[in-house]
Amino acid sequence: MTFGMIVFAVAVVLALGGAAAYVWWRQHQAGGVDVTASHLDSLQAQISQLQRELSRTLSRLEKLEQRASAPARPTPSAEPVAGNGSYNQAIQLVRMGLSAVEVAERCGISRSEAELIVSLYRNNSPS
Known part of the structure; x- marks a missing residue:
C-alpha cells in the first residue's frame, strides 16, 4: 500500500466517523429535552425503589440486632434424656472401645x- 492510499483510507474513515457523529448529535438534539426528562424520570424511579429497599433492609437489620441482644430463652432440648436408648447404646459402644467422636456420631x-x-x-466393667 502506498502512502497516498493510506492517507486516503484514513481520510475516508475520519469522514465516515464524523458523519456518524454528526447524525447521532442531530438526533439527540432534536429530542434532547424529552430524552433527558424521561431519563431523569427513570433514574428517579430507580432511586425511589432503592430507598424503599434500603428502608426494608434497615428494618430487618434492626430486628435481627434486637434478637441478638435479647437474653437467650431456654429452648426445649432435642437431645435424648437420661436412660434413653441413645445413652445406653453410647455406653455399649464405649465399652467396645470406640472414641468419643465415633460415639457422638453414631x-x-x-x-x-x-x-x-x-x-x-x-x-469400668459392667456391673
Whole structure:
C-alpha cells in the first residue's frame, strides 16, 4: 500500500466517523429535552425503589440486632434424656472401645456428652 492510499483510507474513515457523529448529535438534539426528562424520570424511579429497599433492609437489620441482644430463652432440648436408648447404646459402644467422636456420631449425642460417657464407662466393667 502506498502512502497516498493510506492517507486516503484514513481520510475516508475520519469522514465516515464524523458523519456518524454528526447524525447521532442531530438526533439527540432534536429530542434532547424529552430524552433527558424521561431519563431523569427513570433514574428517579430507580432511586425511589432503592430507598424503599434500603428502608426494608434497615428494618430487618434492626430486628435481627434486637434478637441478638435479647437474653437467650431456654429452648426445649432435642437431645435424648437420661436412660434413653441413645445413652445406653453410647455406653455399649464405649465399652467396645470406640472414641468419643465415633460415639457422638453414631448415637446422635453431643461430643461433650460422649466424652463424659467415655470418662465414666471406659475402664469400668459392667456391673
